[in-house]
Amino acid sequence: MATNENTTEEEYLIPTSFKAFVLNQDTEGSIQAAVQTLTLDDLPEADVTVQVHYSSVNYKDALACSPNGNIVKQYPFIPGIDASGVVIHSKDDRFQPGQAVLLTGYEFGVTHFGGFSEYIRVPGDWLIPIPKGLSKQVAMTFGTAGLTAALSVERLEKHGIAPDDGKILVTGASGGVGTLAVAMLAKQGYRVTAATGKKEAEALLYALGAEEVISRDSWMPDRPRSLDRQKWAAAVDVCGGDILASTLAAIRYGGAVAASGMTNGGTLPTTVYPFILRGITLYGIDSVYAPQETRMQIWTRIARQWTEIAQTEGFVHTYSLDEVPPLTAGMLQGQSLGRAIIKF
The missing domain is CATH 3.40.50.720 (NAD(P)-binding Rossmann-like Domain)
Incomplete structure (x- = not known):
């Protein structure tokens, strides 16, 4: 069901399956990364289910894909420390189906399945309503x-x-x-x-x-x-x-x-x-556990003052989920430049 960036719809279809970028570790310690088909039962229990529209690739995500990155402790795992999208189901009264939200920080993409997934299930306390004037795509240009x-x-x-x-x-x-x-x-x-x-x-x-x-x-x-x-x-x-x-x-x-x-x-x-x-x-400076009040104030400022940065020529590069493996490998080798956005 299509919606505008920040509109609300009463009902959203719950998917029977979806795609996610999954990390596994073999008996020798090597990391195997691939896009897999999952169901919502594969996601951790939490209050709010979000259909992800965009994510971004950060150096921390690249480390998560490395056996020596010291980020991921248990496998299988879905990395991705940023996500923006639309709520499709919520047990938290603060969030309604159709609401545009973003997520950065906390344990997202570190110990809790992250944003390289078409759907995520997360605590409502981690979510920020996307401020007026900020699209889901531009939100991920900034991200963590x-x-x-x-x-x-x-x-x-x-x-x-x-x-x-x-x-x-x-x-x-x-x-x-x-x-x-x-x-x-x-x-x-x-x-x-x-x-x-x-x-x-x-x-x-x-x-x-x-x-x-x-x-x-x-x-x-x-x-x-x-x-x-x-x-x-x-x-x-x-x-x-x-x-x-x-x-x-x-x-x-x-x-x-x-x-x-x-x-x-x-x-x-x-x-x-x-x-x-x-x-x-x-x-x-810590952005992982910054208070929600501070986060909301900063994201509102980004929406009001700095969205034009995302229009800088050559700054933002958009990729598909299938392109994540070579992207993270290149980032670890210092080959990345600008912001890498994942579009679902």
Whole structure:
């Protein structure tokens, strides 16, 4: 039954079977991934059943498809940490059949079957009604990455960082959080320096609003310094490790860093000097367990201020469920660029 993006219908057909991307692990530890036919009985019990229209592919999903990713603990499993779609059945009075919803975070796609499936069954507490002005497809252009980027930008704003304070560094700028942070900051009038290890990402980062694009190796010392020349008013970091340490050392007096990832490592080889000699602040950004009130406020802001980002040429790439295996494999090898959307 076809509906508009945010309309409500009284009745929806419950499927007898549907397609999902399923991971299995053999006795030798290898991961076998394939699109399979399932029934609703294969899904975990929960209050709300949703017909998925779109999902997105994130680095965390690629790790879930790897035997060494340390994401999935039990098999068989359906990955996918993001989903948007329409409610078809609900035991939760907050949600009605036909209502457009989205889901990011919690245990979705980690311990609870995720969004690489035509249907999902999830707790109502995990769902967000899609705000007016935001389509299900654009919601997945942002997804977990967009929520994380928006939380980072808002944290820097609340710290008091203004556009005329100086340049803002975004590390890991070619990834999901990085690209969206670049675009969001640029939309708010900030001068953005995008640091990336991908030469091929330059054109896209400039299109998203970066003032300059630099190689991460061009400013990274051989060994992180306790303090470096003051270069940036603030930063959004998704890398952790040496990159975050070097970023902290180069933030101007009173500045801040919003950190949300550890693609470069979970350790932080730094000292207290940036904090006690320059008075900078390191903010940890979590989008997985962010309160629902915060999520709704951020998604409403995305709908009002940032949907145009999804129209950037070359930024969004749409795939089918059958194309997920090579897509996740390429992502683990650093071959992805822009946002990958799964359309059902």
